[in-house]
Amino acid sequence: MTQKVIIFDFDGTIADTVEALVSIANRLAIEFDYIQITPNELTLLRNLTSREIIRYSGVSLLKIPFLFKKVKSELKNKITELEPISGVKEALIELNQKGYRLGVITSNSQENVTEFLRFHNLNYLFEFLYSGVTIFGKTTIINNVLRQKQLKPETVIYVGDETRDIEAAKKANIKVIAVSWGFNSPEALAKQNPDFLIHHPSELLDVVKLC
Incomplete structure (x- = not known):
C-alpha cells in the first residue's frame, strides 16, 4: 500500500497566528493605505475569500508583495511567543x-x-x-x-x-x-x-x- x-x-x-497577524496588519495599515481590522470586521473577513478580502480592504495589488514581506519580518520577532x-x-x-x-x-x-x-x-x-x-x-x-x-x-x-x-x-x-x-x-x-x-x-x- x-x-x-x-x-x-x-x-x-x-x-x-491569527491574532498576531491581525495586530501586525493593523500596525501597517497606514503605511500600506488600507483599513484597520476591528473585531466586527474580522468576523466579516472570516467569511470572505482571499480575493474578496483584498477588494474589501482597498490595498493595492502592487503593494501586496511588499506588505507580505513586512508582515513576515515583524512576525519573526513574535515567533517564539506563538503557540x-x-x-x-x-x-x-x-x-x-x-x-x-x-x-x-x-x-x-x-x-x-x-x-x-x-x-x-x-x-x-x-x-x-x-x-x-x-x-x-x-x-x-x-x-x-x-x-x-x-x-x-x-x-x-x-x-x-x-x-x-x-x-x-x-x-x-x-x-x-x-x-x-x-x-x-x-x-x-x-x-x-x-x-x-x-x-x-x-x-x-x-x-x-x-x-
Whole structure:
C-alpha cells in the first residue's frame, strides 16, 4: 500500500497566528493605505475569500508583495511567543507514529516556520518544508512539490484553514481537509466544498484514513 503524504498549511492550521497577524496588519495599515481590522470586521473577513478580502480592504495589488514581506519580518520577532493550535501537536505525533509522511507548504517565511517548529519540538515530524509568496493560492507551489518529491496526486492530502487552500488543492487534484480552527469560518470553508471539514485536530487521523 502506498504511503500517504499529508501536507499542512502553517498559519492558522498548525500555529495559532491569527491574532498576531491581525495586530501586525493593523500596525501597517497606514503605511500600506488600507483599513484597520476591528473585531466586527474580522468576523466579516472570516467569511470572505482571499480575493474578496483584498477588494474589501482597498490595498493595492502592487503593494501586496511588499506588505507580505513586512508582515513576515515583524512576525519573526513574535515567533517564539506563538503557540501551536490546541491539540495539533498530539495529532501530528499520532500521524507520524502511524507512518504518514508529513510536510508543510506555507506563504510564511521558511525561517519563521523552521524556528517555530524547532522551538516547539515539532521539526522532527516533518519530511519537508516549502515556502512561497502567494496571494490567492498555492497551486504552483503544490505542483512543484509533487514534481520534486515525485508524489502522485492520489497519495497526497492537503490540510488548510483558508478558502484559498481548498481552491489550490482542488486545482492540483489532491484531496483537501479544511479545518475550522483557523482564519476562515466553517461556513466559508464549506462553500468551497472541501473533501472533509473538521473542527478539532483530534479528528485528523480518522479523516485521513478515509482519504
